[in-house]
Amino acid sequence: MSPEELRAVIDAAANASMEAYYWWATGLMVCIHAxxxxxxxxxxxxxxxxxxxxxxxxxxxxxxxxxxxxxWWLYWAYGxxxxxxxxxSAEFAQYYxxxxxxxxxxxxxxxxxxxxxxxxxxxxxTASIVSGSVIERIRISSWIILATLVxxxxxxxxxxxxxxxxxxxxxxxxYHDVGAAGVVHMISGFFALGVLIxxxxxxxxxxxxxxxxxxxxxxxxMTIAGLMIIIIGFFxxxxxxxxxxxxxxxxxxxxxxxxxxGGATNLSAFAFNTLMGFAGGxxxxxxxxxxxxxxxxxxxxxxxxxxxGLDLWYPGTAFALGFLGGVVIPYAHKMITSWxxxxxxxxxxxxxxxxxxxxxxxxxxxGGYPTHAEGIPPISFTGQLxxxxxxxLGGFIPGYVVSWILxxxxxLRTSDSVQKLGVDAEIPVAAYPxxxxxxxxx
Amino acid sequence: xxxxxxxxxxxxxGAVFNSAGSSGVMIWxxxxxxxxxxxxxxxxxxxxxxxxxxx
Numbered sequence: 001m002s003p004e005e006l007r008a009v010i011d012a013a014a015n016a017s018m019e020a021y022y023w024w025a026t027g028l029m030v031c032i033h034a035x036x037x038x039x040x041x042x043x044x045x046x047x048x049x050x051x052x053x054x055x056x057x058x059x060x061x062x063x064x065x066x067x068x069x070x071x072w073w074l075y076w077a078y079g080x081x082x083x084x085x086x087x088x089s090a091e092f093a094q095y096y097x098x099x100x101x102x103x104x105x106x107x108x109x110x111x112x113x114x115x116x117x118x119x120x121x122x123x124x125x126t127a128s129i130v131s132g133s134v135i136e137r138i139r140i141s142s143w144i145i146l147a148t149l150v151x152x153x154x155x156x157x158x159x160x161x162x163x164x165x166x167x168x169x170x171x172x173x174x175y176h177d178v179g180a181a182g183v184v185h186m187i188s189g190f191f192a193l194g195v196l197i198x199x200x201x202x203x204x205x206x207x208x209x210x211x212x213x214x215x216x217x218x219x220x221x222m223t224i225a226g227l228m229i230i231i232i233g234f235f236x237x238x239x240x241x242x243x244x245x246x247x248x249x250x251x252x253x254x255x256x257x258x259x260x261x262g263g264a265t266n267l268s269a270f271a272f273n274t275l276m277g278f279a280g281g282x283x284x285x286x287x288x289x290x291x292x293x294x295x296x297x298x299x300x301x302x303x304x305x306x307x308x309g310l311d312l313w314y315p316g317t318a319f320a321l322g323f324l325g326g327v328v329i330p331y332a333h334k335m336i337t338s339w340x341x342x343x344x345x346x347x348x349x350x351x352x353x354x355x356x357x358x359x360x361x362x363x364x365x366x367g368g369y370p371t372h373a374e375g376i377p378p379i380s381f382t383g384q385l386x387x388x389x390x391x392x393l394g395g396f397i398p399g400y401v402v403s404w405i406l407x408x409x410x411x412l413r414t415s416d417s418v419q420k421l422g423v424d425a426e427i428p429v430a431a432y433p434x435x436x437x438x439x440x441x442x
Numbered sequence: 443x444x445x446x447x448x449x450x451x452x453x454x455x456g457a458v459f460n461s462a463g464s465s466g467v468m469i470w471x472x473x474x475x476x477x478x479x480x481x482x483x484x485x486x487x488x489x490x491x492x493x494x495x496x497x
Binding site: 069099104105106141417418 | 452455456457458459462463467468471474475477478481482485486488489492493496
């Protein structure tokens with residue numbers, strides 16, 4: 001075998017293993033959606049269980065074709081430094097228009113399909129994050145529109161800004177967010193906040209004097225199990241945030257694992273810090289609440305607080321950040337509730353607030369780290385602050401504006417009478433047909 | 443649209459999906475867009491019917 005033939009064999013094996021890596025990471029990420037569906041159905045009262053599930057299923061389904069049609073293109077069109085206007089002339093934006101040879105089975109292109117698939121699952125995750133906060137009163141039609149907006153437009157533009165190595169936040173500010181604390185969790189959490197303001201609370205959530213009633217879901221065990229399944233899925237999610245060391249054309253990936261910006265890292269770094277953040281979040285929430293709902297939400301919060309710097313944290317730091325996230329989320333949720341906002345699962349607190357903590361923590365504790373390429377500023381608090389502001393506003397404004405429009409059109413919110421009856425009135429089958437009834441809080 | 447193979451041989455083939463590199467792809471894109479929009483309209487009509495039925 002000649003050296004050229006040997007090289008061809010090695011390249012073929014590396015490319016096939018790269019495809020397999022993202023294929024299975026994508027499959028693992030489906031657990032995020034299975035988990036969110038269980039979590040949201042568990043948090044729903046009996047009369048709303050299936051509507052919550054249908055909403056989650058449809059978000060996933062609509063994001064796949066819309067991300068094919070325009071979402072993937074948006075990522076590449078916003079990855080060259082533009083803030084508002086997509087750069088249609090960018091090389092990969094031209095390659096990823098939905099009618100190109102790169103957007104379908106292509107024997108010369110082993111990367112595009114699996115990368116697209118991984119990003120589809122990231123996208124569906126953003127919608128699932130928002131999904132829980134709006135259960136039991138949003139109309140499914142509006143939800144499909146909002147889910148498509150956050151999953152196939154809003155977050156992916158933010159990813160172009162802050163994840164693409166050529167995005168303006170990265171190139172101009174040295175923004176560092178390898179595990180998507182900002183581009184996924186802040187965007188989704190603040191998008192949810194914008195929607196919740198217009199959507200209003202569930203019937204019975206608040207009293208005339210402004211005090212809040214708890215509206216407990218019908219199955220705490222289902223909720224807790226769902227949260228644990230989400231954690232499983234996030235191992236796929238975070239693994240897919242890495243660039244596999246395959247010899248792809250024009251890539252420097254031969255050198256080893258790369259983070260999303262093309263900087264050196266490895267799976268071991270992510271393993272240390274994902275697990276330490278996870279554990280810190282559970283323990284922090286247990287310390288404050290003793291409540292298994294918040295403990296498992298704390299597990300997510302802990303991962304998100306560590307996510308932006310998963311490649312750089314000392315594991316003890318990731319643990320402390322996770323602990324902080326676990327402590328903060330019940331208080332942040334209480335504060336948001338005191339504003340008259342009904343976030344049914346604490347998504348704004350867990351994703352928005354902890355994403356913010358994660359982004360800013362990198363600025364406070366990792367300042368001065370050099371970045372992957374010459375001319376890009378090192379990590380700094382200023383860069384992370386600019387990124388946090390961009391992610392907060394980038395999520396909140398579209399969520400608020402589009403939900404305001406849907407509300408004015410009269411299709412955002414299920415009527416109070418249908419809420420009292422149960423949103424499952426719109427579903428042709430019953431969740432528990434034999435004996436379970438909702439308690440009436442209205 | 444129906445005679446849609448973009449290749450005459452597998453030797454050195456690149457894009458192999460039906461209608462690759464031709465305007466036939468646009469027809470499927472239009473169909474995909476329609477298949478996303480029509481169910482949303484259907485959902486709105488269904489929800490309105492339930493709302494009207496239950497006041």
